[in-house]
Amino acid sequence: MPALSAARGVPGVKDQTPLAGNFAVFLRSAPPRRDRASVALGLLAAMAIAAALERFTRVTMMHAAWIAAGAMVVTNCCSVERARQPRHLRCSR
Secondary structure, three states: OOOOOOOOOOOOOOOOOOOHHHHHHHHHOOOOOHHHHHHHHHHHHHHHHHHHOHHHHOOOHHHHHHHHHHHHHHOOOOOHHHHHOOOOOOOOO
16 A cells, blocks of 8 residues: 655655655745744733723734734744744644
């Protein structure tokens, strides 16, 4: 049975094992922007506070998350390309 991998067709990825697909995103990604970490933490705190004060602000957690995500792109904490990359999270049972 051939190994299925999301890394097929990605330049620079030689190994076609099933685990290679998990690391293909990291091969193409840019290094983290550590100089913008304080801005990102501030946006995260503002998101949590706005969602916690939903009774007064009428901002739900989902709306606060969307606003914070947009603010991170606008303030260059995260690039548009990196924000559009799919995240494949696995739940362990």
